[in-house]
Every structure is written in structure tokens, then in C-alpha cells.
Amino acid sequence: GAVVSQHPSWVICKSGTSVKIECRSLDFQATTMFWYRQFPKQSLMLMATSNEGSKATYEQGVEKDKFLINHASLTLSTLTVTSAHPEDSSFYICSARDPKAPYEQYFGPGTRLTVT
Amino acid sequence: AQTVTQSQPEMSVQEAETVTLSCTYDTSENNYYLFWYKQPPSRQMILVIRQEAYKQQNATENRFSVNFQKAAKSFSLKISDSQLGDTAMYFCAFMIPYNYGQNFVFGPGTRLSVLP
Numbered sequence: 454g455a456v457v458s459q460h461p462s463w464v465i466c467k468s469g470t471s472v473k474i475e476c477r478s479l480d481f482q483a484t485t486m487f488w489y490r491q492f493p494k495q496s497l498m499l500m501a502t503s504n505e506g507s508k509a510t511y512e513q514g515v516e517k518d519k520f521l522i523n524h525a526s527l528t529l530s531t532l533t534v535t536s537a538h539p540e541d542s543s544f545y546i547c548s549a550r551d552p553k554a555p556y557e558q559y560f561g562p563g564t565r566l567t568v569t
Numbered sequence: 570a571q572t573v574t575q576s577q578p579e580m581s582v583q584e585a586e587t588v589t590l591s592c593t594y595d596t597s598e599n600n601y602y603l604f605w606y607k608q609p610p611s612r613q614m615i616l617v618i619r620q621e622a623y624k625q626q627n628a629t630e631n632r633f634s635v636n637f638q639k640a641a642k643s644f645s646l647k648i649s650d651s652q653l654g655d656t657a658m659y660f661c662a663f664m665i666p667y668n669y670g671q672n673f674v675f676g677p678g679t680r681l682s683v684l685p
Contacts (some may be wrong), residue, residue, distance in 0.1 A: 496676065548614075555666050560613065562611070
């Protein structure tokens with residue numbers, strides 16, 4: 454089956470620094486990837502949609518200058534949290550769509566970010 | 570805009586018994602997909618079952634089955650012979666296919682506890 458990986462699985466950073474999270478589709482080419490944020494005991498909240506070779510589309514209320522998304526290849530999308538603050542601490546999940554199965558969405562295992 | 574509602578924040582069931590999780594949705598679209606995802610304590614999103622709106626037959630996957638009522642916009646999940654490993658958050662989700670600008674819409678989730 455289709456596999457999506459995320460790296461790192463958890464990260465702790467200091468307030469004011471930037472942190473990058475990678476999302477990779479391991480056995481398929483993902484023209485579209487999605488980034489979600491999940492607070493404890495809550496549902497997934499879509500942050501942005503990332504299409505290979507073009508700018509990401511951000512959901513309303515998501516700061517595009519704080520959450521930089523790059524989808525430079527068909528197997529890699531990155532989310533960079535810039536000038537992180539404690540309120541950015543959360544669980545970040547990426548997912549990817551395989552054009553051959555557009556009704557499916559394959560999720561990564563998530564990244565827990567803690568900003569101290 | 571599409572919305573997904575799960576009216577049961579928490580549920581519990583005895584091991585080996587049957588439980589039904591409710592989900593309703595709102596859309597003006599005629600062709601769409603509905604999903605149930607499981608998120609265990611590991612937080613990896615796992616696809617439980619998928620239903621295509623144009624198919625009248627309810628989807629079934631082993632112990633998991635759905636009751637899809639298109640006119641009522643209802644999509645409930647029945648878990649038979651509940652097992653301890655079924656303990657997880659369950660999210661109902663809605664998706665319109667072939668529209669890469671639109672992602673899944675998730676419900677708020679139901680926390681299911683299977684009791685020994």
C-alpha cells in the first residue's frame with residue numbers, strides 16, 4: 454500500500470527559532486499534499502494544500518508567512534514553522550494524494566512539535 | 570460548504586458487543602465519498618471504510634459496516650464483535666473526488682473505549 458513518512462516524529466525547539474517538517478510519499482508520486490494541525494482531543498484542521506511546482510493554498514486564518522510550505526518534487530513537501538512560539542506547539546499531520554487513486558488520501562504518522 | 574457532524578463525543582462498549590457511531594453531513598453535491606478513519610493512541614490515521622455516494626450498497630470491511638442513507642445524509646459506522654484494539658478516536662470524513670483544490674472535511678470525532 455501507499456506509504457507516507459514524516460520526519461521528524463517529534464521535535465522540541467526554542468521560541469523564536471524555525472523548524473522544518475518533511476513529508477515524503479515513499480512509493481508513489483504525490484501531485485498534491487496536505488498539511489493538517491491537530492490539537493489535543495480535537496479533529497484535524499486543514500492548514501494548506503500543496504501542489505507540486507506551485508504555491509501552496511492556505512486556509513483562511515493560517516499565516517502563510519509563519520507556516521512556509523514547499524512542494525519541490527513529486528515525493529516531498531516541507532512545512533517550516535518560522536519564528537516558532539509556544540502556541541505553535543501542536544501535532545502536525547501531512548497527507549498525500551496519488552493521482553491514480555484520487556479518492557484516497559494517505560496519511561503520514563504525524564510530527565509532535567513542542568516550542569519552549 | 571460541506572460540513573460533517575458527529576453527535577457522540579464519547580462512547581463505550583463492552584468487548585465482543587456491537588456499537589454504532591453516528592455521522593451526518595451536509596452537501597449540495599451528488600457525487601462524493603464518505604470515510605471513517607480510526608486514530609489510535611499512536612495518532613496514525615487509519616482508513617476503516619469508504620463509501621461511494623453513487624453506490625446504494627452499504628460498504629463492509631470484516632467487522633466494520635456502514636449504514637449509508639443518502640437522502641437523510643447519514644453515514645453511521647457499526648463495529649461488531651468489538652475488540653480492545655478498536656479503542657480509538659473515530660473520524661467521519663467527506664470528500665469530493667477529482668477536485669484537488671478541495672480536501673477532506675472531517676467531523677469532530679468520537680472517542681470509543683472498548684471495555685474488557
